[in-house]
Structure formats: structure tokens, C-alpha cells
Amino acid sequence: MTSDLRTRLLLMLVLPLCALALVGVWLDYRSADEAAVQHDQRLVRLLPALADSVLAPPIRDNASPLLLLAPPIEEFLRQNVGFSAYSVRDTSGRLLLGDSWVHGAVPTTQAPEFHSVEFGGVTYRVAVQRGRTGAGELVVALADGSDPRQKWAQQLLLRVLLPNLVLLLAAGFAIHWAVRQAFKPLVGLAEAVERRSPRDLSPIDEAASPDEVRPLVHSLNRLFALVNAQAEGQRRFVADAAHQLRTPLAGLQAQVEAWAMMAKAAAPPQVSFPDFDRKMPFAREDRAQGAIVLGVDQIEKLRNATRRTSQLAHQLLALSRADARSLDAQPPQRVDLKDLCESLLENFLDAATGKGLDLGLDVQLVHVTGHGWLLRELLSNLVDNAIKYTPPGGVVTIRCGLRQGRGGPPRAYVEVEDDGPGVPEAERTRVLQRFYRVPGAGGEGTGLGLAIADEIARVHRAALTLGAGPQGRGLLVTVVFPL
Secondary structure: OOHHHHHHHHHHHHHHHHHHHHHHHHHHHHHHHHHHHHHHHHHHHHHHHHHHHHEEEOOOOEEEEEEEEHHHHHHHHHOOOOOOOEEEEEEOEEEEOOOOOOOOOOOOOOOOOOEEEOOOOEEEEEEEEEEEOOOOEEEEEEEEOOOHHHHHHHHHHHHHHHHHHHHHHHHHHHHHHHHHOOOOOHHHHHHHHHOOOOOOOOOOOOOOOOOOOOHHHHHHHHHHHHHHHHHHHHHHHHHHHHHHHHHHHHHHHHHHHOOOOOHHHOOOOEEEEEEOOOOOOOOEEOOOOOOEEEEHHHHHHHHHHHHHHHHHHHHHHHHHHOOOHHHHHOOOEEEEHHHHHHHHHHHHHHHHHHHHHHHEEEEOEEEEEEEHHHHHHHHHHHHHHHHHHHOOOOEHHHHHHHHEEOOOOEEEEEEEEEEOOOOHHHHOOOHHHOOEEEEEEEEOOOOHHHHHHHHHHHHHEEEEEEEEEEEHHOEEEEEOOOO
């Protein structure tokens, strides 16, 4: 856009200059033409003096007539030495006096005539007139090589075209430099908008923009404000909805967990709820007691569904809290990754042991700058995913430490490795999208775990990558933090 505007502005300034240069050439030619007309009139005024310079006819037939140059003719020839000449001929065209190359057609009338003759590399303007002289009726001619029109034509390249071309080139460079300097604020504005994160909707400083660009900046700020308000409303809605769901879901999950414990302790494996006054699709009605009777299998399904719903609400809340705009007022802190990995090992050890997994730890002392609760959420999602999708008997390892960068100092990293089914290479980009799950994947995930981890990594300007696990099996998720 800027290059196109610069080119159009340059053309709009240079083309009028070209037109002005052409007008200048035309005016220069007109000036030369007017000077040439005056020059012709001067020659016409000198022709009678040249005719008067012929005083007497020749004494013999082949002799020349007597010539005594009049003062105006003598002065003209003296002032234009090497660029002037004359000739005197009879009415048949025979040369009597002067230079032989000063010739032309014999006029049929006494009106002066003009033509151009080139001699010695010089173009001469020749005025010819037939009239009475002291030697009878003769034809006199004056030649002048200082004709302005002829000089203009000869010096067209040097005096007219070359100066105008140099002027146009100099003006073009000057205009290009001026336009480039004038467009610097606009280019800077475009680069500033280009460098912005999609989450950065803060207003642009209008005072730092030129007056001509301020309406555009004002419109952009208004658009940013509208988009920011809409995004903030959506984020607040998700956060509020997830927060409001947490309390009733927590109560429902606690009740279902209690029912499950009662159902397992009862014999036969079923439990009655006399207080229910309507049927449930996964239960059967005991008509003798007027109660809803749930089997252990139905209660287990209800408990799993409640857990998934609670986890989804928790993940939605975590996703909304991971938004960069909601962290502006929270200063980053120094986070001990080794301590964080050890605490998560304790939290997930029972779940891993219950599934028959070997949950290991390989950590080094390393610190990063960020939000501890968000990094805990990131690592929790990675470990939960690994435990959820790794089959019984598998191995899950949590690591953290320093890793040598490419041509730079070591960088902190944290990773979770498992030997489960893994993620196909073609799907590794898509699994970072929200609510996307690999087709045919087992487990009961929501498709938000890796998306939340990636969002938190972006907030911390870290790079989350997916790779293959040990021996090409499973999944290796690595988060490398900035220097």
C-alpha cells in the first residue's frame, strides 16, 4: 500500500514537471523563432546597402563590376567574421562578386526571399533580393551563420534537452527522497501494527501520527476498542459461566462420589433413592417401594460424566484466565520449575499408580519468570493428558532443566514424555486447536488440554512443540522458555 502511494505521488509530481519542461522547450523555441524573425528583418534591411555597394558595370564582359562596400555591410561582415558572406550575381545566375556557395534560385520578383545553406559544417541563413544597382539589375545575397533558430536546432541536445533531463532527474531524486521522508510516519505506523500480537488491542498514540493520518489512527483505535470490548465480553462470559458452574458441579460430584461408595458397599450392588419422584433414563423403578434404583454401573457412568463436566468447567476457566489481557495487572514472578514438577508428581502419583503407570521425575534446579499458577496449569494439563492416554504398564516422565540453544546460551525447558499411542505428525498442529481431538483417540478428553498448554506457553513467550516419544513411540511435549 505504501509503495503504491509513493509511486503514485512520485508520478503525480514528476509528470507535471515533464509537462513544464516541454512547455519550456516550446517557449525556448518560440523565443529563438522570434529572434530569427528579427534576424531576417536585419538581413532584409542590409540587402539595399549591399545593392548600393555595386557602383559601376564591368568594363569588359568577363570582368567584375566595381564594388565599394557600404559601411553597414562592412560592419556586418566585420562583426561576423567566419560566419558571414555575400554574393552578387546577374539575372542569369552567374557569379560576379562574393562567395560562390552563397547561391539560390534567381528571384522572379523584387521581394526578398530566404533559404538555408550548409557550408563548412555551419548552417547559414541566406537572404536573396533582386533589384537595381549601379551596374544594372542584379541579384544580391547575404548569408549569416548566427541565425538563432539554426543555432537552437544545432544545440537542441546540449542547451535544451540535456539541461531539462538533468533537471527532471534531480527533481525526481529530490521528490523521491522527500516522499520517502514524508511517508516514514505511515511506514512506522504500518510496521507497528504488523508487529502487534493478535491479543494486543491497545490504542495507537494519535499524537505521534501526522495530522493527515490521524483520522485513520482514530478509526483504528475505535475498531480496536470495539474488538477489545467484544473479546473482553466473551472472555468474561466464559470465565463467569465456568466459575458459576464450578460450585454446583463440585456439589454434584461430591454427592455422586458418595452414592458410588454406598453402591459399592451395598449387597446386592444397587442403591435406592426414595426421594426421587421422576424416572431417570439410566435407572429402573422399584414399584414395590416407589423408589428409583440405580445399579453400580449406572452410578459409575454418572460419576465419570460428572468428573468430565467438572474438568471441562475447570479447563474453560483456566483458558479464560490464560488470556494475556487478563494478566496485565499481575506482575510475573520467579518460578522454580524443579519444585513445580515435584509437587505435580505428588498430585498425580495416585492416579498413575491406580492405572499401573510408572510416573518418573528427571529434574534440575532451574528458574523462569512467569505466573506460577499458570505454569502449574500448563504442566498439569500435559501430565493429565499423558496419564489419560498412556495404556496400563506404560511410562510417563516429567523433566525440567537447562538446554543448550542453537548458537546461544542455555534455555530453560520443561517436558512430559510418555510411551502411549502418540499423535501422528500430520495432526500435531491441529491438536493444539481448541476442542479438537485426533479421530479414533481413546479416553474421554475434551480437546482443551493441549490448547490450554499452548495458550499459556504463548503468554510466557515460550515455544511448545510436539514430537515422538522414546523409540518413536508415544508423545514428547516440550516447552522451551525465552532467555
